[in-house]
Amino acid sequence: MPFKEKISLFEKRLAEELKSSVEFIEAIAEDLVSAGGKRLRPKLAFLAADLVGANNEVAVNVAVAVELLHSASLLHDDLIDDADTRRGREAAFRRYGNIVSVMSGDFMLAKVLGILAQTNNAKFTLLMSKTASQICEGEVLQFQAASLESYSFDIYYQIIEGKTAALFVAAIKGVGILANLEAEQQKALEDYAWAYGRAFQMRDDYLDLLGNAEVLGKPVGGDLKEGKATYAVLKLFERNIYEAKEIVKRHASKDNDINRMIELIREYKADDSARAQIDYEVKKAIKAVSIFPDSVAKSELIKLANNELKRIS
Amino acid sequence: MPFKEKISLFEKRLAEELKSSVEFIEAIAEDLVSAGGKRLRPKLAFLAADLVGANNEVAVNVAVAVELLHSASLLHDDLIDDADTRRGREAAFRRYGNIVSVMSGDFMLAKVLGILAQTNNAKFTLLMSKTASQICEGEVLQFQAASLESYSFDIYYQIIEGKTAALFVAAIKGVGILANLEAEQQKALEDYAWAYGRAFQMRDDYLDLLGNAEVLGKPVGGDLKEGKATYAVLKLFERNIYEAKEIVKRHASKDNDINRMIELIREYKADDSARAQIDYEVKKAIKAVSIFPDSVAKSELIKLANNELKRIS
Numbered sequence: 071m072p073f074k075e076k077i078s079l080f081e082k083r084l085a086e087e088l089k090s091s092v093e094f095i096e097a098i099a100e101d102l103v104s105a106g107g108k109r110l111r112p113k114l115a116f117l118a119a120d121l122v123g124a125n126n127e128v129a130v131n132v133a134v135a136v137e138l139l140h141s142a143s144l145l146h147d148d149l150i151d152d153a154d155t156r157r158g159r160e161a162a163f164r165r166y167g168n169i170v171s172v173m174s175g176d177f178m179l180a181k182v183l184g185i186l187a188q189t190n191n192a193k194f195t196l197l198m199s200k201t202a203s204q205i206c207e208g209e210v211l212q213f214q215a216a217s218l219e220s221y222s223f224d225i226y227y228q229i230i231e232g233k234t235a236a237l238f239v240a241a242i243k244g245v246g247i248l249a250n251l252e253a254e255q256q257k258a259l260e261d262y263a264w265a266y267g268r269a270f271q272m273r274d275d276y277l278d279l280l281g282n283a284e285v286l287g288k289p290v291g292g293d294l295k296e297g298k299a300t301y302a303v304l305k306l307f308e309r310n311i312y313e314a315k316e317i318v319k320r321h322a323s324k325d326n327d328i329n330r331m332i333e334l335i336r337e338y339k340a341d342d343s344a345r346a347q348i349d350y351e352v353k354k355a356i357k358a359v360s361i362f363p364d365s366v367a368k369s370e371l372i373k374l375a376n377n378e379l380k381r382i383s
Numbered sequence: 384m385p386f387k388e389k390i391s392l393f394e395k396r397l398a399e400e401l402k403s404s405v406e407f408i409e410a411i412a413e414d415l416v417s418a419g420g421k422r423l424r425p426k427l428a429f430l431a432a433d434l435v436g437a438n439n440e441v442a443v444n445v446a447v448a449v450e451l452l453h454s455a456s457l458l459h460d461d462l463i464d465d466a467d468t469r470r471g472r473e474a475a476f477r478r479y480g481n482i483v484s485v486m487s488g489d490f491m492l493a494k495v496l497g498i499l500a501q502t503n504n505a506k507f508t509l510l511m512s513k514t515a516s517q518i519c520e521g522e523v524l525q526f527q528a529a530s531l532e533s534y535s536f537d538i539y540y541q542i543i544e545g546k547t548a549a550l551f552v553a554a555i556k557g558v559g560i561l562a563n564l565e566a567e568q569q570k571a572l573e574d575y576a577w578a579y580g581r582a583f584q585m586r587d588d589y590l591d592l593l594g595n596a597e598v599l600g601k602p603v604g605g606d607l608k609e610g611k612a613t614y615a616v617l618k619l620f621e622r623n624i625y626e627a628k629e630i631v632k633r634h635a636s637k638d639n640d641i642n643r644m645i646e647l648i649r650e651y652k653a654d655d656s657a658r659a660q661i662d663y664e665v666k667k668a669i670k671a672v673s674i675f676p677d678s679v680a681k682s683e684l685i686k687l688a689n690n691e692l693k694r695i696s
Contacts, residue, residue: 092520094527146485169526172459172485177519179492183512186496190505199496206490207405213482214407 071126073116079126080112080133087134087181098174102141111136114241114374118259120367121359124249132244135185135198138178140237143205145175193247201240208232216297219319223304227268230275235267258358262371265355269378272348275300276382280332280341291328297321301347303331305340345382352379384439386429392439393425393446400447400494411487415454424449427554427687431572433680434672437562445557448498448511451491453550456518458488506560514553521545529610532632536617540581543588548580567674574671575684582664582691588613589657589695593645604641610634614660616644618653658695665692 081103088099112133119129148171179202186195212229215221242263246256277286278293279302293300299307299318306314314334317327335341355375362368394416401412425446432442461484492515499508525542528534555576559569590599591606592615606613612620612631619627627647630640648654668688675681 090516090520092524092527094523094530095520143489146489169523173519173523176456176459176492177516177523179489180512180515180519183496183499183508183515186499187505187509187512190508192500192503195496195503195508196500199493199500202493202496203403203490206486206493207403207408210407210482210486210490211405214405217407 076116111241117367118242118245128248136241138182142175142178145171201236204232204236221299230271234271238267239263258361261358262355265351266375269351273378294322302335302340302344305343424554430680431555431558441561449554451495455488455491458484514549517545517549534612543584547584551580552576571671575668578664578668579688585661586691607635615648615653615657618656
């Protein structure tokens with residue numbers, strides 16, 4: 071079955087899951103369905119299924135469960151940024167926005183439970199539990215690190231794993247679990263997903279500061295403005311560059327702060343370090359899937375990982 | 384085993400579930416554990432287990448899963464009220480409050496999944512999925528009804544069932560499912576829980592408007608101020624009392640609105656109707672458990688239901 075048809079199976083099932091007798095919930099759900107998006111996590115589930123010969127039903131169940139969890143976390147994350155970005159708008163809007171975000175996110179989580187009841191596999195349920203915990207912990211840790219000004223590579227990895235890699239793992243490992251894959255192949259899939267997920271988020275973080283504002287469609291330095299220290303900045307911390315610490319501490323609030331941070335990063339070649347680390351994760355991801363025989367799905371997974379390098383070189 | 388020891392099994396397990404490597408999450412979790420509260424839902428799970436001869440492990444699993452879902456919904460509900468009650472405080476506090484509320488609620492939901500993986504029973508997982516959906520739908524429906532000014536007894540029942548009864552059902556029916564109860568007894572438990580849950584919330588709603596402010600510890604009429612029309616008010620709508628509709632429409636914003644609504648309710652004996660309806664639900668609950676042989680647990684369940692009448696007579 072061509073990929074397009076698979077994705078349309080997914081979209082159909084997603085729409086079914088989101089049906090509700092409550093008008094306002096239906097409206098939000100329709101937004102989610104029609105917005106579409108890249109559907110990267112469903113794509114990973116379908117590629118994993120192709121790679122290991124799992125059927126479409128398995129892939130659709132995993133894809134929908136993971137996409138619902140992803141959407142719920144986006145909705146709940148939006149809300150967190152609400153107070154900042156929507157400050158000044160009238161309370162009624164914020165109030166409506168809050169109900170929309172929290173309750174429709176919760177509704178999606180309820181539907182994840184429904185899929186877990188259907189698949190009825192304790193290992194898959196446990197995987198989704200761990201994934202959901204990691205997402206929350208990553209989110210709170212990111213906030214905590216900025217509040218307590220406690221930064222380290224360990225914390226950074228836990229944040230990006232929670233934010234991105236955990237859901238990639240759920241999409242790929244979930245298929246392996248439901249397809250009863252043997253341990254060695256299962257581990258290979260998982261290794262791929264963690265490494266690719268980390269590379270993906272590290273590239274995002276890299277571009278947020280060192281990318282091109284026009285290509286990004288937003289000004290660079292957004293993370294710094296929120297007190298977030300990502301890989302290249304942590305490399306400066308490692309070298310005890312006092313100025314870099316001060317900029318993060320004041321959330322890049324002075325006029326030239328973002329430009330100065332970029333200068334520091336280039337001066338100490340922290341950008342090279344960040345790219346090298348992404349390269350390392352990409353190579354690890356590709357190596358992990360090398361145990362599988364060649365196939366279209368395998369090439370696609372390799373291509374996805376390699377893309378993370380192209381966008382920053 | 385005495386009830387006190389059972390509850391301490393529950394508290395111990397709840398604390399274990401809420402462990403996290405992230406300091407801020409631990410802090411919120413500790414609040415939840417130390418706050419305690421009435422633990423009514425766990426109590427229902429233990430009573431149901433006694434009634435049907437299920438073991439403590441079953442009761443603890445259900446009690447912890449249901450209490451976590453309840454706590455998550457309270458945290459997410461607090462947030463919704465945030466904009467109103469905390470308006471004026473600085474954004475940083477609200478922002479921290481938001482992260483705390485949403486993410487720790489989500490973390491609790493993740494732990495519910497963990498328990499579902501452990502109990503590994505598709506029917507129980509499905510029950511929890513439906514319960515979570517009903518909670519969200521009830522919450523959004525309540526908001527929607529106030530926004531669109533669309534009120535009816537059907538909508539009211541869906542709201543109170545989502546708000547309260549659904550979790551009572553989960554606590555009691557969950558035990559029945561995990562104890563493999565036969566269909567007739569299972570239905571009896573479920574009937575009890577729905578009726579008791581409705582009576583419980585209707586009594587809460589009754590007291591919110593017609594109770595004693597000193598006993599309540601807050602001014603009466605809070606629901607009216609949020610545009611919520613509860614049972615006695617709906618009785619006035621049924622009789623097409625224009626003035627009552629206007630008061631709800633303007634969220635009781637005029638000085639004498641709440642007193643006037645109380646007068647109208649007494650004038651048209653809508654308070655008697657509300658009490659009669661609670662009485663009806665309480666009797667239904669008690670009748671449902673009559674099929675079980677007499678026991679301490681059965682008496683306790685009957686006493687709980689009867690309490691809903693005492694507080695309003």
